[in-house]
Amino acid sequence: MADTRLIQSRYRLLDLIGRGGMGEVWRARDESLGRLVAVKCLKPMGPQHDKAFTRILRERFRREARVAASLQHRGVTVVHDFGEHEGVLYLVMELLDGHNLSQLLEENQQRPFPVDHVVDIAEQVADALGYTHRQGIVHRDLKPANIMLLTDGTVKICDFGIARLGHDINVTSRLTTTGIAMGTPHYMSPEQIGGKDVDHRSDLYSLGCVLYEIATGVPPFDLADPWAILVGHRDTQPEPPRTHRAELPGFFDRVVLDLLAKAPDERPADASDLRRRITLGRSGEHETLGPSPLPTGIAGAYRTPESAVRRPAPELPPWARNMTSGSQATGSLNRGTGLPGPAAGLTVRWTTATRAATATPPGTDRSTGVPPARPAPTPELLAGLAGRHSSAIDLGRLGRWEEAGDVHRAVAAQRESLLGPDHPDTLASRHEIGLTLSRTGRAADALREFGQVAAGRERTLGPDHPQTLAARQETAHVLGQLGRHFESHQVYAAVLAARERSMGPDHPETLRCRHHLALNLTRLGRPEESWQLARQVADDRARLLGATHPDTLATRYEVAYTLGRLGRWAEALETYQDVARARAATLGPDHPGTLAARYEAGISLGRLGRSAEALELFRTLVADRTRVGGPSDAETLRARHGLGVNLGRMGHWEEAVTEAREVCAIRESTLGPDHPDTVLSRREVAVALGWLGRWAEALVAYRQVAEARGRGLGPDHPETLAARHDEAHCLDRLGRKEESAELFRTLAAQRAQNALPPH
Incomplete structure (x- = not known):
């Protein structure tokens, strides 16, 4: 790979910045967009390796790379691209400016981090894990070497998906024969060690181990023998962190011990619950979290002596026999070569040096072209804004869109003042403002907001960047809300072409765009094309994500809807029922998606006369x-x-x-x-009254329906005319023949006028 230098005629490798058991990480330049990136290359397997395992490993790399590329969160490393070049699988990621926690511990001679930094890291990682877990992704290899602290105070989790490779294959019988290192055991959950099913709570346990180490300087079971470490995780209660470091706040001690519970059910329910506990703890014990220098200058030496007693090792999985404990579970910096250690991650500068020029900032000296100096924001301030941003997103998830919009507007204004109008964080806040406007019925305002965000991201990140395309896709959605379906279709088609060009046809975001394009085709009155496209997307999502993945089921739901529009109600019913059963099993019987599928199944039964x-x-x-x-x-x-x-x-x-x-x-x-739902119910009242022969009451109800539809839809709208037709029918039933005939004549004239071609 080093001799190739240029991958896919696009990514030029500049220098090696990391090497590990699974591959290498290079600093590279994206020749197409003119930006620096990091390229991670999976090491080719030699002929001595099991070919079947190699094939599985490569397919798993591709599948997990797609999933990793779909994650877009401030606390997760951005994956731009992936593919294969001359037999080597590669992943293209953002280039980061910072160090991982393992390096920081080693550079500071294993001294613990300042308390306020420990708590801030805990809160940011919990926020990122909450996002990834909601996407159905479990990291499974969370450790200090996979958590980056950037120079601006941002914390990012690295190696999503790649860390899952070994664990998703039969590790008990395969990995020990292939020579692929399992890594250190210091951060493995008891259920991982026992070979049991692993879910998001395993990541919480690993995070507890990480927090324990950066808070005290040592992992919870600091032993040289890997078997003793594994037994400790499985059978031994860890000493409270405060026994090693009394200055730690009490709430933090409790949080870490809860994370390190042996049984998953005894840990926090999820990362959002963890984040709430940390936030509440900070507010209650803020006096212990005073200011301190950045982690790169950590002061106050503390080193816990080895005091744990080695215990006889009960039966453990066979694969554990080949594990090594490593050097205190930390990475190393090979200062002689300038290369990070095996799992150091991405540790060099993130740059946007090639960004296009933006509008002249206010206050620029026009004689020199020098913009005014902007005060450098502190890491604490940026972290606080990130926390408010995440809290506003949570408000939106709860349906409190107005409140969420207020917070996002305040954060956006402050970010623009500190970072500039085109900074990714500023644009991220404005993107969320657009979402709140869309969700509160202000589609025209949302359209303007998304248009400005898309333009800013195109200047800053490039036209094909996932975030630029996300803003353009929201623009298409809002155009649909405004009834501008043809324009919406054109934007969706353009975004789809860009996603396929930059990400490939199987990328989750490409599939998401195709899903929405199928929905829009239905709005355009093209149900047959909509059904064909939705069916293809459902098949692709099932192949890539699994048949019961929420995204797959969402598209199958749309397949059923288009079948109904085509009058194929038996097929629609069968599909809705399948979706309802799968959602009940994966999301729960009370999930809104499950209940929605059951509702549509009921509609289908009615249409079939059942x-x-x-x-x-x-x-x-x-x-x-x-x-x-x-x-x-x-x-x-x-x-x-x-x-x-x-x-x-x-x-x-x-x-x-x-x-x-x-x-x-x-x-x-x-x-x-006059709400459409209210009018629909009033029409059902009228229908029932008519069947009961109560025509005078039915006449009143139908007139109310016609008046409401006239106000809302216009006097010539087909639904308004239909209500007036029902009114004429009631008049006829009441023996008021002349009035009935006159109304029928009027309606016939209106319909004839509506049918005339426009001049």
Whole structure:
């Protein structure tokens, strides 16, 4: 690889910055975009290695590289690209300016970090893990060498996906025969050691080990014998960190011990729960977190003597026999060669030296062209802004979009003042502002915001950067919200072409774009094309992510929807039922996605004339929706609407009119009299009254529907005309023939006028 120097005619290797058991890391230049990047190359397997295992390993690298490339979070190393060149698999990542925690410990002779830095690192890693775990990704090799501290105070987790390679294959029988090193055992969870199923709580245990080490200077089981270390993780309670370092705050001691619980169920429920505990602890014990110098100048030597007693080793997995404990579980800096140690990660400068010039900043000296000096923000201030940014995202996830928007606007203003309008963090805040505007019905404002973010990211990061494309894709979504479906389709198509060009056809973001393009085709009245594309995306997602992955199920849901639009209700029903079962198993029976699929299955049953089954489904769905969301929740009312419709189909018209009236009343009080859902319920009231022969009451209801639709949709809209047609039918039933005939004539003239071609 060193002789090649140029990969795929795009990435020029400049110098080697890291080497490990699995491959090398190079500083490189992206010739297409003119930026510096890091390129990680997987070491080719020699003929002495098991060919079947090599094939599995390479396929796993590709699959996990795709997943890693889909992660976009301040606390996760950005993956730009991946592929294969002359038999060598490579991964292209952002180039970072900082050191990993293992290096910092060694450079400071294993002295612990200052307390405030330890707590800040814990909070930032918890935030990043919370994001990755929500994406269904478990790191499985979290250790100091895989956590980077940048010079601006940002903490990033490295090697997502790559660290999972060995663990996703049959490690107990394969890895010990291939010569691939397993690494050190200092950070492995008890369930990893025992060969049991591993989930996100294993990462929390590993984080507890990391925090223990950077807070005290030693890992929780600081022994030279790897068997003794493994037994310690499995069977021995660690000493509280404060027994080694009394100045540690009490809340931190409790947090670390909870993370190091032997049973996963006894640890924090998830990384978000961990982050909340840290935040609450900081607010309650802030007096212990005074200012201190940066970690590169850590002061105050502390070294815990080896005091742990070696115990006889019970039975452990066979693969553990070949493990070595390493040197206090830290990496090394080969100062003679200038290369980081085996797992040092990416430790050189992140640069945007090739960014295009932006607008002249206010205050620029026009005679010299020198912009005004901007005060350098402190790491603490940047970290605080990052925390507020993440908190606002959490508010959005809770549906509190207005509050989230207020926080994002405040953070964006401060970031722009400190970092500039085109800094990635400033643009990240503005991107989130756009999302809050979109979610609160301000689509036109959101369109302007996303347009400006996309332009800024194109200047800063390049036109094909994932973040630039993400902003353009949101632009397409908002255009659809505004009813500008053709423009939306054009933007989606352009973004898709860029994603396929820069990321490849199988990248998760490429597939996400194709998914949304399929949805937009339905809006354009092209359901057959929509179905064809959605089916292809579902197949590709199943192949790459698995048949029960949430993204795969989301696309299969859209396949079912397009089948319904095509009148293929039996196929739609079968697909909705499959999606509902899979979501119940993977997301839970009360997950909104599970309940939505059950609702659509009920609609399909009704369309197939299987009203008795539909009625039973809607009865249980109403009960579940009421329990989960409450009686006035919009989805509860949708389920009750479906129940009322099927009561009518079964001939239970008295029950149907009662149900429709109750739903209509709640919708009117919560949504307003002219809301489409309220009008739909009022029409169901009218239908039921008509079937009961109560035509005078039905006439009043139909007139209310026509008036509301006239105000909302216009007097010539097909739905408004349909309501007036029902009104004329009621007049006829009441014996008011002349009025009925006159209204029918008026409607016929309006429809004829609407059918004329525009001049």
